[in-house]
Amino acid sequence: MFVSGQGSNLQAIINAVQKGKIKAQLALVICDNPKAYALKRARQANITTVFINPQVFVDRKKYDGEMIKYLQREKIDFIVLAGFMRILSEEFVRKYKGKVLNIHPSLLPAFRGAHAIADAFEYGVKVTGVTVHFVDVQVDHGPVIVQEMVPVKSNDTLSALEKRIHQAEHKLYPKAIDLFARRRLKIRGRKVVMAG
Numbered sequence: 001m002f003v004s005g006q007g008s009n010l011q012a013i014i015n016a017v018q019k020g021k022i023k024a025q026l027a028l029v030i031c032d033n034p035k036a037y038a039l040k041r042a043r044q045a046n047i048t049t050v051f052i053n054p055q056v057f058v059d060r061k062k063y064d065g066e067m068i069k070y071l072q073r074e075k076i077d078f079i080v081l082a083g084f085m086r087i088l089s090e091e092f093v094r095k096y097k098g099k100v101l102n103i104h105p106s107l108l109p110a111f112r113g114a115h116a117i118a119d120a121f122e123y124g125v126k127v128t129g130v131t132v133h134f135v136d137v138q139v140d141h142g143p144v145i146v147q148e149m150v151p152v153k154s155n156d157t158l159s160a161l162e163k164r165i166h167q168a169e170h171k172l173y174p175k176a177i178d179l180f181a182r183r184r185l186k187i188r189g190r191k192v193v194m195a196g
């Protein structure tokens with residue numbers, strides 16, 4: 001998994017793996033932020049963690065090359081992004097095509113970008129939600145795996161909405177990862193079809 005921050009999705013995934021709800025092992029956590037709480041969560045669960053310092057690598061390609069070294073060393077089959085605040089290089093995305101999953105806190109293609117929950121709230125939508133998708137070269141863009149709707153209540157606050165979105169994420173992401181791990185997901189152009 002690649003993370004940068006709180007790691008609440010990481011925690012949900014750790015819990016799901018421990019309960020046997022995901023047919024995969026979480027073998028490696030890569031992080032670009034030494035202060036991320038996610039690192040602490042991973043260490044507590046005895047998962048190998050790697051901090052790769054963005055200041056040490058001159059460009060995205062070099063940084064991603066370092067990540068690839070660790071992925072290969074640990075024989076990683078697929079990658080789950082959860083709040084990873086770096087854009088992946090085209091080289092990386094091409095190399096791991098169809099093997100990188102991301103979660104985004106809106107119903108894509110609405111509200112792409114780093115402030116999706118606040119943007120949806122400010123826009124005044126009555127419905128927002130969560131999207132799990134494959135990663136392609138454009139940010140928050142690749143084929144959609146699953147989406148879940150989260151209604152915005154008339155008396156909602158941003159923090160209340162954020163809380164419900166995160167709760168939805170923590171349920172939806174482990175399910176989507178399990179579908180992928182069981183090889184149930186087939187990508188057909190922009191569409192993801194469920195096999196079996």
Ligand code: GRF
Binds near residue numbers: 166
């Ligand atoms: C989540 O809302 C996710 O959708 C977005 O970044 C946030 C990460 O939260 N991409 P956490 O680090 O998993 O708590």
